[in-house]
Amino acid sequence: MITFKNVSKTFAEETTAVKNLHFHVEKGEFFALIGPSGCGKTTSLKMINRLVEPTEGTVHMEGKDIRDFNRQELRWNIGYVLQQIGLFPTMTVAENIAVVPEMKKWGKRETGKRIDELLEMVGLDPKTFRNRNPDELSGGEQQRVGVVRALAADPDILLMDEPFSALDPISREHLQNDIATLQERIKKTIVFVTHDIEEAFKLADRICLLKDGEALQTGTPRDLQHAPVNDFVKSFVGNRKPDLWETPVSEVMETDSKHMTRETTLHAPSYPAPLYVFGDERRFLGRLEPSGTVSHELLISPERPLREVVSAVEASEYDAVPVVENEQLVGILSYKNIVAYLYNQRAETGALP
Ligand SMILES: Nc1ncnc2c1ncn2[C@@H]1O[C@H](COP(=O)(O)OP(=O)(O)O)[C@@H](O)[C@H]1O
Ligand SMILES: [Mg+2]
Incomplete structure (x- = not known):
């Protein structure tokens, strides 16, 4: 402009x-x-x-x-x-x-x-x-x-x-x-x-x-x-x-989480819920249910600040939500991640959200 x-x-x-x-x-x-x-x-x-x-x-x-x-x-x-x-x-x-x-x-x-x-x-x-x-x-x-x-x-x-x-x-x-x-x-x-x-x-x-x-x-x-x-x-x-609420999701999410799995490794009789499934090149496929992989609507983008996503996580019926960029599953954001992040930052910087 x-x-x-x-x-x-x-x-x-x-x-x-x-x-x-x-x-x-x-x-x-x-x-x-x-x-x-x-x-x-x-x-x-x-x-x-x-x-x-x-x-x-x-x-x-x-x-x-x-x-x-x-x-x-x-x-x-x-x-x-x-x-x-x-x-x-x-x-x-x-x-x-x-x-x-x-x-x-x-x-x-x-x-x-x-x-x-x-x-x-x-x-x-x-x-x-x-x-x-x-x-x-x-x-x-x-x-x-x-x-x-x-x-x-x-x-x-x-x-x-x-x-x-x-x-x-x-x-x-x-x-x-x-x-x-x-x-x-x-x-x-x-x-x-x-x-x-x-x-x-x-x-x-x-x-x-x-x-x-x-x-x-x-x-x-x-x-x-x-x-x-x-x-x-x-x-x-x-x-x-x-x-701290301005921190982008990418700095808070887990990139390796028990809530995500590659499609081909799905043999376990039981699995942690929710479990998000990705295919080749980490393409996001959806959430695993007993009936099979179903689509999951709530996707979070990694650049969004915590401030904007906390309420989405809160409103979700799942404790962990998928972080998706260009259709690829790049991480998982859970309450646990958010609390751990805020707690660690507070310890480091003395800042309270
Ligand atoms: N019309 C002018 N004639 C001569 N010097 C000017 C004029 N306008 C601004 N300056 C000088 O240019 C510099 C920057 O001024 P200015 O842009 O007003 O700064 P700021 O808005 O950041 O306080 C200052 O040194 C100021 O004295
Ligand atoms: Mg001025």
């Missing part, structure tokens, strides 16, 4: 704000740019909607150089949320939200419907809030309107520059939770700037850590935590307790 290729930005010869930046943001991804103050986060973000032009390199959107887009259309398709909110003070909430839809010449009724729908989506009752002025809202409410305004004309991309950092901790946490829930529904491509590692870990699918204008590491929160490329990344990520 968004690709930075060797992007550098030098201001007035002296300051190189961004050096040779390289990254790709997938469609629907929540991508965080993080790093200490002055490391080039805002400059990078502004190069996406062309508020800043790179000195070197190119930024592509859906494979097309953003310089080849009409600047106006490019901005209409990119929502932008700033730290210092920036609602128009003399306009009502509804008028603030309607700005881009009106520029795009949406009809009054369509715009009105959209305003109500969006306000409801962020928990602001339209009847109460539509006609208020910004100074009649709390900081948290204003920033909710800021987010809604950016989403008004249904852009594909949302840029957010430290949107919650001016809020008190409680409002900040509420808005973080709201944006996480909202993103599950709307699946925008979000580039989110923050200096707060907790916030990045909570919200982002992937993180790009910048220092002095350079990207030190780009990866999932887990990558940065488990395989930091250098001491700076390590110390920036800090002594966060690992979230």
Whole structure:
């Protein structure tokens, strides 16, 4: 969706704000740019909607150089949320939200419907809030309107520059939770700037850590935590307790289990239940029953985090479930594995799930 290729930005010869930046943001991804103050986060973000032009390199959107887009259309398709909110003070909430839809010449009724729908989506009752002025809202409410305004004309991309950092901790946490829930529904491509590692870990699918204008590491929160490329990344990520529920199933499952067997070895008069059967090249065949091998519906993929599979295991009538990838039986996940994993990790790291 968004690709930075060797992007550098030098201001007035002296300051190189961004050096040779390289990254790709997938469609629907929540991508965080993080790093200490002055490391080039805002400059990078502004190069996406062309508020800043790179000195070197190119930024592509859906494979097309953003310089080849009409600047106006490019901005209409990119929502932008700033730290210092920036609602128009003399306009009502509804008028603030309607700005881009009106520029795009949406009809009054369509715009009105959209305003109500969006306000409801962020928990602001339209009847109460539509006609208020910004100074009649709390900081948290204003920033909710800021987010809604950016989403008004249904852009594909949302840029957010430290949107919650001016809020008190409680409002900040509420808005973080709201944006996480909202993103599950709307699946925008979000580039989110923050200096707060907790916030990045909570919200982002992937993180790009910048220092002095350079990207030190780009990866999932887990990558940065488990395989930091250098001491700076390590110390920036800090002594966060690992979230054990984020562990992929592949690290918890058993690859050699009494609950799995190769088809040709089935001669035993009795066997542990459940018993999952695989054929050539570990192709998953199903569950063994006295009547023969029957299909088994609940398959778990090895990349899924524990958080997502625990309830599936719990709902299953079997104490062990097959882990299947590309139709191959790659392992077995049982309650015993999960408990043993959590217990051992707790002993090693002191982290409790
Ligand atoms: N318009 C500008 N003119 C000159 N220098 C700038 C300008 N904008 C940003 N800078 C400099 O570029 C560097 C990166 O700034 P910025 O992208 O705002 O960092 P961040 O958002 O990570 O705090 C800083 O040294 C800043 O002073
Ligand atoms: Mg900034």
